Every structure is written in structure tokens, then in C-alpha cells.
Amino acid sequence: MVLRVDFNSDEALYMQLRNQIIFGIATGRIREGDSLPSVRQLAEYVSINMHTVNKAYSVLREEGFVKLDRRRGAVVALESDKKRVLEEMREEIAVAMAKAVCKGIGREEVHRLVDEIYDLFANWEESME
Amino acid sequence: MVLRVDFNSDEALYMQLRNQIIFGIATGRIREGDSLPSVRQLAEYVSINMHTVNKAYSVLREEGFVKLDRRRGAVVALESDKKRVLEEMREEIAVAMAKAVCKGIGREEVHRLVDEIYDLFANWEESME
DNA sequence: CAACTTGTTATATAATTGCTATAACAGTTA
DNA sequence: TAACTGTTATAGCAATTATATAACAAGTTG
Numbered sequence: 001m002v003l004r005v006d007f008n009s010d011e012a013l014y015m016q017l018r019n020q021i022i023f024g025i026a027t028g029r030i031r032e033g034d035s036l037p038s039v040r041q042l043a044e045y046v047s048i049n050m051h052t053v054n055k056a057y058s059v060l061r062e063e064g065f066v067k068l069d070r071r072r073g074a075v076v077a078l079e080s081d082k083k084r085v086l087e088e089m090r091e092e093i094a095v096a097m098a099k100a101v102c103k104g105i106g107r108e109e110v111h112r113l114v115d116e117i118y119d120l121f122a123n124w125e126e127s128m129e
Numbered sequence: 130m131v132l133r134v135d136f137n138s139d140e141a142l143y144m145q146l147r148n149q150i151i152f153g154i155a156t157g158r159i160r161e162g163d164s165l166p167s168v169r170q171l172a173e174y175v176s177i178n179m180h181t182v183n184k185a186y187s188v189l190r191e192e193g194f195v196k197l198d199r200r201r202g203a204v205v206a207l208e209s210d211k212k213r214v215l216e217e218m219r220e221e222i223a224v225a226m227a228k229a230v231c232k233g234i235g236r237e238e239v240h241r242l243v244d245e246i247y248d249l250f251a252n253w254e255e256s257m258e
Numbered sequence: 259c260a261a262c263t264t265g266t267t268a269t270a271t272a273a274t275t276g277c278t279a280t281a282a283c284a285g286t287t288a
Numbered sequence: 289t290a291a292c293t294g295t296t297a298t299a300g301c302a303a304t305t306a307t308a309t310a311a312c313a314a315g316t317t318g
Contacts, residue, residue, distance in 0.1 A: 012304085013305080014305080014306090019227075022227045022231060023223075023227050025231045038263075038264065040263085040264085048306080050307095051307080051308095052305080052306060052307080054265080055305090057265090069265080070265050071264070071316080072264085073264065073265075078233075082233065085229060086238065088225075089225050089239075090245075093222045093225050093242075093243075093246070094152075095151060095152075096217075096218050097246050098148075098151045098154075098155035098250065099214070100214060101250050102207055103193075103207060104209050105211065105214060105218070107243060109215065110243050111243060113215060113218060114222075114236060114240060115236060116219075117223060121230050141275085142276080142277075143276080167294085168293085168294070169292090169294095178277060180277075184277095186294090197294065197295095198294080199285055199295085200285085200286055200287080200293070203294090
């Protein structure tokens with residue numbers, strides 16, 4: 001899977017990597033048990049510092065997406081506490097939804113958007129990359 | 130409406146204010162045409178600097194929630210370009226939804242969460258504060 | 259064994275961001 | 289005039305982000 005960073009983005013580089021890897025898992029391009037590149041390999045590949053990649057991997061570990069192993073590097077291992085995941089999600093989308101309500105977006109429109117994004121994940125094709 | 134800031138939060142103070150005001154509008158506690166407190170009043174009230182409040186108001190103006198006027202201060206004025214609002218929302222919830230998909234959350238569960246939050250906004254009672 | 263790779267840890271430095279502090283200015287209101 | 293608005297400018301401090309070097313222990317490979 002292709003990983004890139006945008007140096008002109010106002011989003012932190014380690015967060016860009018984190019997000020791309022999460023998208024990779026959600027779209028099935030990265031599967032449970034897969035190994036991610038080593039921190040040094042990925043750092044050289046995207047032309048950033050080793051520690052920045054390491055921070056991305058550390059965040060992914062704390063969030064229950066990978067396990068870090070001295071032998072195999074970062075291995076995708078999904079740890080799921082559904083109740084906690086839903087609680088986190090509520091926090092993350094609450095402000096976005098409040099904004100939408102203020103601007104007159106109805107719940108049907110949000111449902112449609114949610115379905116659109118779900119379909120995007122489910123029907124991901126390598127040709128889209 | 131009561132506004133507070135949490136100095137121990139890792140969220141920027143001006144963003145805390147911005148979010149609370151957006152929630153206030155979404156729940157109907159603040160209505161179109163209402164004036165927000167002056168930057169100096171609110172700054173003193175929550176014990177932060179004037180410029181931090183000013184930044185919160187500036188963000189709200191850029192996002193189309195208020196208009197800043199030298200006479201009446203910050204006045205709630207909702208400017209809505211639905212297409213743009215939905216585009217922004219997609220960006221804001223995409224990562225959260227990718228996380229949910231990774232952790233095995235189905236779209237029905239997300240719909241339920243969306244409805245819950247919508248109900249929270251619609252049925253807001255002053256007694257909840 | 260030796261060479262190499264893994265994550266991990268430790269420093270140090272520079273740039274940016276968030277927040278504060280003070281001060282002043284122009285326009286509005288009473 | 290006096291008191292209030294938002295706005296602008298400057299300065300300083302702390303935390304975050306990203307970088308650069310360097311070293312270490314543990315596992316893998318030739």
C-alpha cells in the first residue's frame with residue numbers, strides 16, 4: 001500500500017501516517033497479521049525522520065491497531081472494546097454533527113453520508129489508488 | 130448559557146469555547162440574532178486572556194456562525210452552504226468512521242449513534258445543565 | 259561467531275502553536 | 289467626554305512537532 005505525507009498540510013506528519021494506516025485497514029488493503037514497514041524503512045521511503053514514524057506506530061499501538069514487536073516490527077492486531085470504541089466515536093463526531101445541525105442538515109442527510117463512506121470502504125478497489 | 134473552560138484538557142482553550150458555542154446553537158440555547166458576550170467580558174468571566182476569546186470568535190466567523198460587529202460584538206448569524214458543510218463533515222468524520230470499521234462497528238450502529246446525538250440536540254432541556 | 263536488522267531510549271536543536279501580557283487605536287454608545 | 293466595542297501590534301513563555309545523532313539490547317541471518 002502506498003503511503004505519502006504532505007509537508008504543506010497543517011496536520012502533523014505522524015497523524016497523517018496514522019490516518020492513512022487506519023484507512024488502509026478499513027478498506028482491507030492492510031489485513032490483520034500483516035507487518036508494517038520498519039520505522040527506518042518507512043522513514044526513508046517518505047523522507048521523514050525515524051522518530052516521526054515511531055510516534056505514528058506508538059499512537060496506533062495505544063489505540064489498539066497494532067502490536068510492536070522487536071522481531072517483526074509493527075504487526076496489525078485489532079483489539080476491540082466495542083463500548084469504548086463507540087464512546088470515542090461519539091466524542092469525535094459530536095462537534096461535526098452540532099455544526100451540521102446549526103447549518104440545517106437533517107439526520108437523513110447524515111445517514112446518507114455515513115452510508116456513502118461505508119460504501120467507499122467496502123467497495124475499495126486497487127484501481128482507485 | 131454557561132460557558133466554562135477546562136485548563137487540564139489537551140484541547141486548546143479557544144477550541145473549547147468554539148465548540149461550546151456551536152453546541153449552544155445546535156441545542157437552541159443560543160439563537161440566530163443573539164449577541165455573544167464581548168471578548169473582554171467573556172475573558173474575565175472564564176479567567177482567560179482577551180485574545181484567546183477573540184480567536185474563538187474569529188474561528189466562528191470564518192466558519193460562518195457569527196458576524197463580528199464593532200457595535201454589537203459577536204452576533205449569531207448562520208451562513209449555510211449545504212454542499213460545503215457536508216464536504217467538511219465528510220472530512221471530519223471519515224477517520225472516526227474508519228476507526229469504527231476496523232473495530233467491527235456496523236453501519237446500523239453508527240446510524241443509531243447519529244440518531245442518539247440528534248435526539249440529544251433536539252430534546253435539550255435547561256434542566257440538563 | 260560476526261554483521262545486520264529490529265524497536266527503544268537519550269539528548270539536543272529549531273520551528274510552530276497556544277496562551278498570556280500590555281498597549282494603543284478607531285469606531286460606537288450613552 | 290467617558291465608557292464601551294473589535295482590532296492590531298509587540299513581546300515573552302511553554303508545549304508540541306520534527307529533526308539530527310547516537311547508542312543499546314534482542315532477534316535474525318550469513
